[in-house]
Amino acid sequence: MVAQSNKQLNARNDAPQSFGTALAGAVRSNVRQYTMIAALLLIWIIFTFLTKGVFLTPRNLSNLFLQMVTIGILTGGMLLVMVAGNIDLSVGAVCGTLGAVAAYLMSRMSVHPALAVLITVALGAVVGLWNGFWIAYQGVPAFIVTLASQITFRGLTLAITGGKTIGEFPASFKEIGQGYLPRLLFQDAPFHDLSVAIFVIAILAFLLMEFRKRSKRIANGFKVLPWSLEIIKVVIICASVVALGYVFGSYRGISYAMVILAVVVAIYMVLTTRTPFGRHVYAIGGNREAARLSGVNIRRTMLTIFLSMGTLSGVAAVVFTARLNAATTAAGNLFELDTIAACIIGGTSTTGGIGTVFGAIIGALVMASLNNGMSLMNLDVMIQYIVKGLILLLAVWVDIANKRKSA
DSSP states (O other), X not given: OHHHHHHHHHHHHHSOOOHHHHHHHHHHHTHHHHHHHHHHHHHHHHHHHHTTTOTTSHHHHHHHHHHTHHHHHHHHHHHHHHHTXXXXXXXXXXXXXXXXXXXXXXXXXXXOHHHHHHHHHHHHHHHHHHHHIIIIISOOOHHHHHHHHHHHHHHHHHHHHTTSOEEOOOHHHHHHHHOBOOOSSOTTSSSOHHHHHHHHXXXXXXXXXXXXXXXXXXXXXXXXXXXXXXXXXXHHHHHHHHHHHHHHHTTTOOBHHHHHHHHHHHHHHHHHHSSHHHHHXXXXXXXXHHHHHTTOOHHHHHHHHHHHHHHHHHHHHHHHHHHHTEEOTTTTTTHHHHHHXXXXXXXXXXXXXXXXXXXXXXXXXXXXHHHHHHHHTTOOHHHHHHHHHHHHHHHHHHHHHHHHHHO
16 A cells, blocks of 8 residues: 555656746746846846957956956855854955965065965964854854954054065965966867866766766656756756856966865865755754754854854965965955855845855856956946945845745
C-alpha cells in the first residue's frame, strides 16, 4: 500500500509541467534575481547610449570588472553581517588602514611582499575579532562598534601615512591588482587563449552539473522544469558566459584580481548554502530567539561573522592598494556605502535573514557600472555621490515595500 502511494507521488512529481506554468513559477520564485539582472542590463544600455558605445567595449568592460573586485570581495563578508541582522560601517576605513600598513611595510621597512600580504590579512582578521568581541560578547550594537572603528581607523590611516601618499611597490605586489594571467600557447593570437580555455571549461562544468542536478531531482521524485524551459535557461546562461569570455579573451585576459574574487565567491557560496555555519547565520537573521532555542551558539557565530568581514577587508585592502600602486589618506572612502548598497541592491534584506552571494555580486557590478559609466561621462564627483545615495535609498525602499506586500 505504502509502495503504491509512493509510486503515485513520484508519478505526480515526474509529470511534466506546462511551459507557461513552469515559467510563471520560476519568475515568482526568482523575482529578486531577475529584477536586479534586468536593472543591470538597463544601466548598461543607458550608459552605452550616453557614451556612444564606449561603455560596452571589451577594454572598458574588462576595466569595469577589475574596478568592482574590491567591493565584490567585501560583499561576501557584508552579506553574512547583514543576513545576521547587523551592519558594518568600518570596512572602508579598515581597508584604508590595512592598505597603508601593507604600503608602509614594503616601502619603509623593505618587508617581502608575500609577508606583507600575510600580515595585512592577519591584521584584518584581528580587527574582525575586535569588532566581533564587542558585538557578540559585550552586547554593544554593531552600528556603534563599527562606527567607532570607522573613526578610529581613519585616524590610524593618517598616523601611518603621515598625511602623505606611500607608493612604488615591488612588481610582484603590483601584479596582484594590475596583472593578468599569462597566455598559454598562442602568444601573438588576437585572443587570450588561457582565458578562453577557462570559460570553455566553465561552460562544460556548468552543463555537467545541470545535467546531474536534473537527474538527481528526477531520481528523488522532485519536480523539474520542462525540457523546453530547461534548454532556454541553459542557453541564456551559456550565452552570458560566452559574452564574458569574449570580453576578457579579446582584451588582456583574466586578471589575478578577478581570480581572487572568483575564489572568494566560490568559498562564500559553499559557506552560505552547504554548511551548518551558513544555516546558523540565516537562522539568526530570520529569528534570533528561535535560533537560540534551536541550539545555535549565537555569540560564537557572530564572532565568526565579523572575523570573516575583517579578513576580507584585509584581502580587499591588498587588492586595492596593489591596483592603485599607492596608499593614500583617502583610500577606502565610502567603500562601506558601495558595499552595503551592493548587498541591498542584490536582494539582501536590511532586517536580516535574506540574501545570496550571487545577488550581492550582481549588486557590486551595478555599483561598479554606475561609477564607471558616470566617470566616462565626466560627471562631477558631487553628482556621482548624489546618484549613489539616491540609489541606496531606492533599494532600501524596494526592500521595505516587498516586505509589506508579503506580510
